[in-house]
Amino acid sequence: MKIESNIYLLRVSIPIPALKVVNSYLIDTGDDLVIIDPGIGLPDSIKSLERQLDEYGYNIEDIRHIIITHLHVDHIGGAYYLQKVSGAEVYIHETEVQNINEIVMALDDTLTVYREVLESNGVPTEVIDMLATHHPGFVNRKIYSEIKYDNLLSDRDRIRVSNTTIETVWTPGHSRGHICLYLPKTRMLLSGDHILPSITPNIRIPLREDEDPLNEYFESLKKVGEKPIDIYLPGHGDPSKDIFNRVDELRRHHIERLLEVNRLVLKGGKTIYEMATKMDWDIDLPWKDFPLIQKFFAFSEAAAHVIYLYKRGYLSREMTDQVYLYRSIIEEEELRRRLEEDILL
Numbered sequence: 001m002k003i004e005s006n007i008y009l010l011r012v013s014i015p016i017p018a019l020k021v022v023n024s025y026l027i028d029t030g031d032d033l034v035i036i037d038p039g040i041g042l043p044d045s046i047k048s049l050e051r052q053l054d055e056y057g058y059n060i061e062d063i064r065h066i067i068i069t070h071l072h073v074d075h076i077g078g079a080y081y082l083q084k085v086s087g088a089e090v091y092i093h094e095t096e097v098q099n100i101n102e103i104v105m106a107l108d109d110t111l112t113v114y115r116e117v118l119e120s121n122g123v124p125t126e127v128i129d130m131l132a133t134h135h136p137g138f139v140n141r142k143i144y145s146e147i148k149y150d151n152l153l154s155d156r157d158r159i160r161v162s163n164t165t166i167e168t169v170w171t172p173g174h175s176r177g178h179i180c181l182y183l184p185k186t187r188m189l190l191s192g193d194h195i196l197p198s199i200t201p202n203i204r205i206p207l208r209e210d211e212d213p214l215n216e217y218f219e220s221l222k223k224v225g226e227k228p229i230d231i232y233l234p235g236h237g238d239p240s241k242d243i244f245n246r247v248d249e250l251r252r253h254h255i256e257r258l259l260e261v262n263r264l265v266l267k268g269g270k271t272i273y274e275m276a277t278k279m280d281w282d283i284d285l286p287w288k289d290f291p292l293i294q295k296f297f298a299f300s301e302a303a304a305h306v307i308y309l310y311k312r313g314y315l316s317r318e319m320t321d322q323v324y325l326y327r328s329i330i331e332e333e334e335l336r337r338r339l340e341e342d343i344l345l
């Protein structure tokens with residue numbers, strides 16, 4: 001679609017194994033070709049990208065700039081190959097590169113980085129051991145190490161490409177260094193995985209005591225809500241005009257999740273892992289048959305919600321046999337009232 005005189009924005013849908021499709025976006029300014037999130041980088045995905053570029057009249061060598069919304073491999077995986085072939089510069093938020101250096105590159109086959117958090121929250125040793133060698137960060141370390149991260153972005157940076165400007169909006173929550181990209185002239189937001197039209201983005205795992213990723217996510221929703229946006233183009237799914245309703249739905253979804261967590265620990269202490277096994281997920285399988293990585297995402301999501309409640313004094317916590325047990329200390333209706341006050345207003 002033409003977004004300004006001589007500037008075109010095009011969507012390329014790239015097949016990926018788990019979520020089925022990830023969207024890449026091309027911005028063609030006439031002089032410069034930009035790609036945002038070049039997909040997962042598996043051979044089939046690269047072929048699909050090449051074929052679609054060809055249909056639009058481009059090839060990989062034409063790409064000058066590669067902008068990454070966040071470090072997940074379905075978004076960043078293709079960057080290495082594209083950069084190698086085209087010599088394009090890579091742009092990514094500075095926190096995401098810090099994440100890659102301190103967490104992804106530190107992953108080893110013992111899962112050192114996560115082990116303590118997982119163990120102290122009740123994840124069984126056999127699950128941790130299996131996860132150690134299957135975590136996408138561990139499996140794809142080579143991809144991350146071979147990308148040259150040319151341009152480190154921060155919040156509200158302006159990337160100037162020929163005669164147009166792309167603004168960064170730092171939106172942590174789904175990952176620490178997630179960015180959305182805003183095109184001010186056309187009031188478009190490339191929302192990455194921060195706001196998706198038909199699935200609720202996973203909230204990242206809290207790794208340190210001072211982290212509160214769900215709160216980060218709410219702050220990031222607020223930030224996006226302050227911008228005039230006529231249409232958003234997500235990392236998965238179709239473009240949509242109704243961002244404000246979607247933000248409201250996402251906030252309400254998390255309030256229900258927080259209440260669900262509280263209900264699970266009304267009658268006694270549970271670990272975060274136990275809660276994760278009992279929460280209502282959009283996967284039609286019993287917990288024992290969940291794919292391993294889905295167990296990890298479910299645990300991360302549960303942990304983000306539990307920590308949000310605990311930090312606000314809505315859950316109590318005690319350490320028993322080296323695991324944390326959380327317990328409800330507030331009535332459901334009272335909790336609902338307070339959460340709505342904190343999150344919706």
Ligand SMILES: [Zn+2]
Nearest residue numbers: 070072174193
């Ligand atoms: Zn993601």
